[in-house]
Amino acid sequence: MxxxxxxxxxxxxxxxxxxxxxxxxxxxxxxxxxxxxxxxxxxxxxxxxxxxxxxxxxxxxxxxxxxxxxxxxxxxxxxxxxxxxxxxxxxxxxxxxxxxxxxxxxxxxxxxxxxxxxxxxxxxxSGATWLPAGVDQTPIAGDEELSIADALASLTPQQFRVASMVSQGLLNKQIAYELNVTEATIKAHMTEIFRKLGVHSRTQAAVAIGQLAVHPVQSLDEFRKSPQ
Missing domain, CATH: 3.40.50.2300 (Response regulator)
Structure with missing residues (x-):
């Protein structure tokens, strides 16, 4: 070709x-x-x-x-x-x-x-969308998943990297070391990440981002309703 x-x-x-x-x-x-x-x-x-x-x-x-x-x-x-x-x-x-x-x-x-x-x-x-034969393009992602995707899309590149590291379980000081910035900078990023994702803790942020996993374990709504 x-x-x-x-x-x-x-x-x-x-x-x-x-x-x-x-x-x-x-x-x-x-x-x-x-x-x-x-x-x-x-x-x-x-x-x-x-x-x-x-x-x-x-x-x-x-x-x-x-x-x-x-x-x-x-x-x-x-x-x-x-x-x-x-x-x-x-x-x-x-x-x-x-x-x-x-x-x-x-x-x-x-x-x-x-x-x-x-x-x-x-x-x-050529500008077309391609899927294997027999697979249709009917939307399947749920509202919560799409909402979280929209929120992630609104993050700056650096905020996105911080959010990804949070979802991997890294602490602020570890993230600061990896990105070669101060811990105060990471805390400022975390404030914005929480605001954009509509969450109030690192655990909620990790669960939210987890909705975009190939096989999500728990939805954010389920997590919020479960005993903490």
């Missing part, structure tokens, strides 16, 4: 062997593409900022630094002109449809063959 030689594709996946195999497939199947790779969400944030000419992001749902669909929500909010296609080992139709609900331009199972992959790439790069 011939394609503009300037086509730039970012692969975001934490498995180096898969990244290498996917990159080799793209190089063989496309016409001299520029293929960039990153293994975690902070690296993806930096790469997208530094590569405004990117034509497509191929995103795994499991990446260090991001919870489930949260990286997708971030990308579609902060880089709406770059289509994102989820490439995942999860093949449940419900998960594929949730990805579309959160702004994905397509969902490609990792088990897909080369011909299917090329078909999906062509569709998404």
């Amino acid at each position: 011939a394609m503009n030689p300037s086509t730039c594709i970012i692969i975001a996946d934490d498995h180096p062997l898969f990244r290498s195999a996917l990159s080799a497939t793209l190089t063989r199947g496309l016409d001299s593409p520029s293929v960039l790779e990153t293994e975690d969400f902070p690296g993806l944030q930096q790469m997208v900022e530094q590569t405004p000419q990117a034509n497509l992001i191929l995103l795994d749902l499991h990446m260090p630094g991001a919870e489930g669909f949260s990286a997708l929500v971030y990308l579609t909010a902060h880089h709406p002109n770059v289509p994102v296609m989820v490439v995942s080992a999860h093949e449940e139709p419900e998960i594929m449809r949730r990805a579309i609900d959160h702004g994905a331009a397509g969902f490609l199972p990792k088990s897909a063959g080369i011909d299917t992959m090329m078909e999906a790439l062509q569709a998404v790069l």
